[in-house]
Amino acid sequence: DAKTTQPPSMDCAEGRAANLPCNHSTISGNEYVYWYRQIHSQGPQYIIHGLKNNETNEMASLIITEDRKSSTLILPHATLRDTAVYYCIVRVVYAGNNRKLIWGLGTSLAVNP
Amino acid sequence: GAVVSQHPSRVICKSGTSVKIECRSLDFQATTMFWYRQFPKKSLMLMATSNEGSKATYEQGVEKDKFLINHASLTLSTLTVTSAHPEDSSFYICSARATGKNNEQFFGPGTRLTVL
Numbered sequence: 001d002a003k004t005t006q007p008p009s010m011d012c013a014e015g016r017a018a019n020l021p022c023n024h025s026t027i028s029g030n031e032y033v034y035w036y037r038q039i040h041s042q043g044p045q046y047i048i049h050g051l052k053n054n055e056t057n058e059m060a061s062l063i064i065t066e067d068r069k070s071s072t073l074i075l076p077h078a079t080l081r082d083t084a085v086y087y088c089i090v091r092v093v094y095a096g097n098n099r100k101l102i103w104g105l106g107t108s109l110a111v112n113p
Numbered sequence: 114g115a116v117v118s119q120h121p122s123r124v125i126c127k128s129g130t131s132v133k134i135e136c137r138s139l140d141f142q143a144t145t146m147f148w149y150r151q152f153p154k155k156s157l158m159l160m161a162t163s164n165e166g167s168k169a170t171y172e173q174g175v176e177k178d179k180f181l182i183n184h185a186s187l188t189l190s191t192l193t194v195t196s197a198h199p200e201d202s203s204f205y206i207c208s209a210r211a212t213g214k215n216n217e218q219f220f221g222p223g224t225r226l227t228v229l
Binding site for chain 2: 036041042043044045046049087098100101103104105106
């Protein structure tokens with residue numbers, strides 16, 4: 001079962017910031033939070049990941065709460081090409097250092113002109 | 114960035130035939146590759162994890178004799194859907210874990226399988 005919950009859909013105006021929330025209240029101390037997105041009928045695209053500290057790259061920023069029970073992905077200036085399903089994922093570590101990405105249903109983000 | 118390719122991108126076959134899907138890491142070596150299946154409007158479901166030179170590890174409920182996985186080299190893994198049936202129609206996606214690139218997983222573009 002997925003360890004994350006996300007709103008099923010969100011809308012954002014083109015040029016504005018898109019803030020996508022994610023709850024992961026049962027996350028363990030050694031589990032990372034990953035964000036991927038999937039444009040229709042394509043493979044997932046990596047966006048960003050983090051453990052405790054906030055992270056930023058050329059695509060987005062990731063804000064993780066101090067208790068690590070939730071996080072927010074920020075697309076600073078959304079464009080029409082950012083319309084996709086965004087997945088917040090906890091990377092679970094099993095015995096033998098076996099790491100797996102457990103996928104939920106994601107948030108379908110629609111960026112409107 | 115790391116690029117993963119899949120071939121074919123789309124395949125239509127008759128019920129009872131077998132279909133092979135290739136997954137290649139183009140500019141990096143991948144000791145571990147993953148195969149996922151995704152039904153319409155659903156999330157990705159991990160089918161199996163394969164490590165180069167060893168047998169794949171299948172998730173619960175995935176038949177290893179039906180979904181044959183071969184990870185013969187550090188850049189190639191294949192998934193063969195044997196005796197395909199209409200219920201096997203799905204979007205199959207592979208990913209490769211890149212050693213030395215923070216162990217991140219990079220995904221292929223997916224293969225749309227339709228079994229008639």
